[in-house]
Amino acid sequence: MADREDNFSYRLWRYDGAPGELIPLLQSAQIHFGYIPRRAISYISSVTGIPESEVYGVTTFYSQFRLQPTGKYVIRACAGTACHVSGSKQIIETIEDELGVEVGDTTKDGLFTLNTVACIGCCSLSPVVVINDDTFGRLTPSNLRKLLRGYKRREKSASTAAPVGENV
Numbered sequence: 354m355a356d357r358e359d360n361f362s363y364r365l366w367r368y369d370g371a372p373g374e375l376i377p378l379l380q381s382a383q384i385h386f387g388y389i390p391r392r393a394i395s396y397i398s399s400v401t402g403i404p405e406s407e408v409y410g411v412t413t414f415y416s417q418f419r420l421q422p423t424g425k426y427v428i429r430a431c432a433g434t435a436c437h438v439s440g441s442k443q444i445i446e447t448i449e450d451e452l453g454v455e456v457g458d459t460t461k462d463g464l465f466t467l468n469t470v471a472c473i474g475c476c477s478l479s480p481v482v483v484i485n486d487d488t489f490g491r492l493t494p495s496n497l498r499k500l501l502r503g504y505k506r507r508e509k510s511a512s513t514a515a516p517v518g519e520n521v
C-alpha cells in the first residue's frame with residue numbers, strides 16, 4: 354500500500370481538492386521522478402487548479418524539494434557541531450573545489466550532488482561525509498581528495514570500458 358500511496362498518478366487521480374494535499378502530491382512527484390520537473394508542476398497545476406506559480410512557490414519554499422535531478426552520487430557532508438569542530442568547513446570547501454560544485458548543486462556531468470546535513474549520527478568519526486550509502490569518517494582534505502578522485506577514476510574507467518563480450 355505504501356508504494357501505491359507514493360505513486361504520483363494515483364495521488365493525482367485521488368485528488369479531491371482537500372486542503373493540504375499539495376505537499377503530498379509534490380512529495381510523490383519527487384519520489385517518482387527523483388526531483389520535481391517543470392512538467393510535473395504544470396501537471397499538478399492543471400489537475401488541482403492551483404496556479405503554477407503557487408505550486409512552484411511551494412517547491413522553492415521547502416528545502417525537501419529538489420528542482421534539479423540529483424547526481425549518481427549524492428554526497429552528504431555533515432555540518433553538525435562535532436563535525437564543525439573537527440573541520441567540516443574545510444571538508445566542504447575541499448569537495449566544492451575538487452568537484453567544482455557548490456552545496457545544493459550537481460556537477461555538470463551529472464555525477465555528484467553535494468548537500469550538507471545537520472548530523473549523520475556518527476559524531477565520534479567526525480568529520481563525516483556520506484556518499485550514497487557509504488560513510489567516511491575522520492576525513493582530512495587530503496584523504497578526501499583521494500577518495501573523490503577514486504570515484505571519478507572508477508567512473509572514467511567504467512565509461513571507457515569495452516562492452517562485455519567484445520575483444521579489444
Ligand code: FES
Pocket residue numbers: 431432433434435436437471472473474475476477479481
Ligand atoms: S555532527 Fe557530524 S556526525 Fe554528528
